[in-house]
Amino acid sequence: MFHILKEPFYINLLLLAILFRLLVMPFYFHPDIKTFNFQSHFLKSGVINIYTYLSDNKEKLPLKEDFAYFPLTYFFLGFYQIIASPILGSEFQTWLTDASVSSVERIGVFRYLFILKLPYLILDLLIAFLLAGLFKDAQTRKKVFTFWLFNPFSFVTVYLFSNVDIFPVFLIVLSLYLASKKRIFLSAIALGLGAGFKAFPLLLAPFLYLEAKTKKQKIFTILGSAVLFALIIGPFITSSSFRQSTLTSGLTTRIISYGVDIGFGELLLPSVVLLSLLFLWRMLNVNIELWKNYLISFLLVLTLIHFHIHWLLWVIPFMAILYAVGNKNDQILVLSFLILSFAIPLLYSDKFMSVGLISVIDPLYASLPTPASAVSRIYKPEVLQSVLHSIIVALGIILSWRSLTKKI
Amino acid sequence: MKLTYSAIYLPVILLLIIPLVLSLFLNNIPNDFQPSLTTTQHIYHGMDITQEFVSEDNNLVGIGMSIKNPYYRNRKDLIFSLFSAGKQELRRVVLNGKTIKDGEFVEIIFEPIKDAKNKDFIFKMSAPNVASQESLEVFLTNNSPSWSKNFFVKSDIQDTDVSFVTLHGFNNRFALYFEIIKGWIGRFFADTIFFAFYWISVLILMIYLVVKSFFR
Helix, strand or coil: CHHHHHHHHHHHHHHHHHHHHHHHHHHCCCHHHHHHHHHHHHCCCCCCCHHHHHHHCHHHHCCCCCCCCHHHHHCCCHHHHHHHHHHCCCHHHHHHHHHHHHHCCCCCCCHHHHHHHHHHHHHHHHHHHHHCCCCHHHHHHHHHHHHHHHHHHHHHHHHCCCCCHHHHHHHHHHHHHHHHCCCCCHHHHHHHHEEECCCHHHHHHHHHHCCCCCHHHHHHHHHHHHHHHHHHHHCCCCCHHHHHHHHHHHHHHHCCCCEEEEEECEECHHHHHHHHHHHHHHHCCCCHHHHHHHHHHHHHHHHHHCCCHHHHHHHHHHHHHHHEEEEEEEHHHHHHHHHHHHHHHCCCCHHHHHHHHHCCCCCCHHHHHCCHHHCCCCCCHHHHHHHHHHHHHHHHHHHHHHHCCCCC | CCCCCCCHHHHHHHHHHHHHHHHCCCCCCECCCCCCCCCCEEECCCCCCEEEECCCCCCCEEEEEEEEHHCCCCCEEHHHHHHEEECCCEEEEEEEEHCCCEEEEEEEEEEEECCCCCCCCCCCEEEECCCHHHHHEEEECCCCCCCEEEEEEEEEEECCCCCCCEEECCCCCCHHHHHHHHHHHHHHCCCCHHHHHHHHHHHHHHHHHHHHHHCC
């Protein structure tokens, strides 16, 4: 996988990509990174069940949000903080527990953001190598490597919004890479571990199951993904705080919260219908490459729900593949999809989708009106969002179809 | 490969152009962070509020505060009056809930008061034609900053204060941008060890890349 570094092209590109990332990492701030790092710092004090701990101590804690991620996120971030604590410094914990808006002005905030984003940098760069490792053709390999490292979309998602999606996304791409090397069991483990951070990689497990050829491989696929996931969440499943914060929140409920009402409280759920269709179609047609299933599954889910901007990261590695193997028209479609998808969350009335992100440079910026409030002077921003969302559904359908005509 | 070239501008856009462009939209500067919000106080016929404060800077152009207006229930005028310490009315602004979203941070802007630094002021908010069920509510705070003085509901002094900031105009937009950059670099430099480590890493990478491309 790293043998490509023998070529100066890749070394230069990699160093340039690192430079860009280093330049931006300390200077953009989204409050989520502080919130989940605040929650994860309790690992140092020996807290294992963060869900129950937060719920029991909500009254006295400065940040009162639930921990909305799965246990590996907590353990990984908590463990990383323990290792990094000598360089984070003694004031880091004070910053974490400072819930006031003025915490963005604290001396040391740039150091904290830089160090907290370092694991993201490593995984981000590794994804570039994994994607390049999928291709034998030298030109396409260069294309995918370059797209991943220099597209503004993953850059913005990872280093500006800085949510934890990079962990499962890395493991999904690793799973794809391992599957391409016929290491199906390890590939399933990667998916299972990814789901241990956030549940969405589990959506892909049925397609990996179909990729397994023998009965033994199929059993190992289930063991590696679903059973591993069950083992990770098993110790917490009896905790009602865990169930409320994770299993019954966020994406899980968003996929199943709307649909066509067929009476008596029953809904026909479009995402579930389409995912099942894709699965059944894949079952009947063995020639569909795994990356296409991954791409189409995420396109189906994301385009049919109100999404968070960091969820777009799920789809970008597969967009990078499509960009690399596609022709000019495919590339235009990929870029159009990504541009429009990123424009939608800009219209949410949340300062930290836009102007608030540079509040560490100066808190004055957080006092500016959001793009949503600027648009609202002319018309309802929700209408513009709806138009854009409808267009990305159409683009998603076309991209899914185009991907089916391509080959790695 | 075109993406690589466009990406060269990404750090420039993110670190210089976006702060510069956004600073063009800044119309005033708050004197402080808005104090944390707790409960609210309704304002309607017979229920006036009065807040005393000291302006920390010259060029006072407004007051910013958070206002509750569920389902745009208020459609009648609310009068904001600014008084000097001697109770002389200096400015008057009329607000209406038709344009105020629930929970919105509202900037009440008036003609600048140039020589305002360290002077005492009072603002009063009243709504003589508004019934209690259609009132606007202002958010209060328990964390009163030192420049915020007494707060009265009708004529009764309260333990809390209105959660507000004073807004101040500025003369030169570019001077403001450079002040922002200066403050940013100043805070970055204050963490000396990290500042040195960061710039050494960045410069080594830059020099390597420049030398490589020069001798290619």
